[in-house]
Amino acid sequence: SSPLPSETLNVHRDDTNEDYPLRVYGPAGLKESGKRYPSIFVLDSEWNFEGTINRLGIYRDKTIVVGIGNNAQRSRDYVPAGYLTSSQQGYDSGANAAGFLSFVRTKLIPALDARFSVVDPNRRILYGHSFGGLFSGYALLADKPGERLFKGYLSSDASNWGNNESVLLPLGQTLLTLGGGHLPIRVYCGGATAGNSFYAVGVCGELEKARATYGVFSDASVSSNILTGTHNSVVDVTAREGLAFLLEGEEP
Numbered sequence: 001s002s003p004l005p006s007e008t009l010n011v012h013r014d015d016t017n018e019d020y021p022l023r024v025y026g027p028a029g030l031k032e033s034g035k036r037y038p039s040i041f042v043l044d045s046e047w048n049f050e051g052t053i054n055r056l057g058i059y060r061d062k063t064i065v066v067g068i069g070n071n072a073q074r075s076r077d078y079v080p081a082g083y084l085t086s087s088q089q090g091y092d093s094g095a096n097a098a099g100f101l102s103f104v105r106t107k108l109i110p111a112l113d114a115r116f117s118v119v120d121p122n123r124r125i126l127y128g129h130s131f132g133g134l135f136s137g138y139a140l141l142a143d144k145p146g147e148r149l150f151k152g153y154l155s156s157d158a159s160n161w162g163n164n165e166s167v168l169l170p171l172g173q174t175l176l177t178l179g180g181g182h183l184p185i186r187v188y189c190g191g192a193t194a195g196n197s198f199y200a201v202g203v204c205g206e207l208e209k210a211r212a213t214y215g216v217f218s219d220a221s222v223s224s225n226i227l228t229g230t231h232n233s234v235v236d237v238t239a240r241e242g243l244a245f246l247l248e249g250e251e252p
Contacts, residue, residue, distance in 0.1 A: 008024070018071055037119065038125065040127055043135060052243075066119075074132070075131065076095055079095040080095065081096055084162045097142075109149065125246050126139055127153075127242070132156075133159065134155075140153045145178050153187040156238040156242065157191050159196055176214075183220040186220070191234075192227055192230055193228050207222050223241075223242075
């Protein structure tokens, strides 16, 4: 099959002196529509860009898809510092999800907005699988109220089996304090029985637990599902389920 229509651009990251490749897909006539559209920011676009577009279903003609290349630096960019030990798979002594999130905030999104005026800044969704799913959950917890880059988060069989107690949990506690118990977002977590299983839906589980225990985050819409399958075989269903949940009711 022929490639889907898309535009490409490179965005330079200063602290690592690298260019990140972006692919941007939008429906025909999008630039002339005079409207702003919701967007999906897809990590690991090398393998998940066109698949994401094909899984949008009824939203395909009214959603922008932004594929972010990983530059073969997934274990550095998608994993928080101190999250993995040297004996764990994917360990990188330079792990720095905070640095990558800062790059997305200060360089990548401004470059995209300058090029495509049709992206709605209030309707961005972040989507990642595996370490990308870990980063999606990290970004949810690390973004500060009033500065939140994304309205929705899709975390697919996330590799959330690292040091949650000292890395992710404190971020959640800070988020609770700064936000006064409010969290106006939508989040979907999908896991695989033969993959990361209950670890994969951990962020959604913690949000639900906080809501049930303390009555906070009542404005967050949370959905999670552990699907029968392997780490890679669930990509199709987690994407279809997650995108449908996160885009529900969206119109340009």
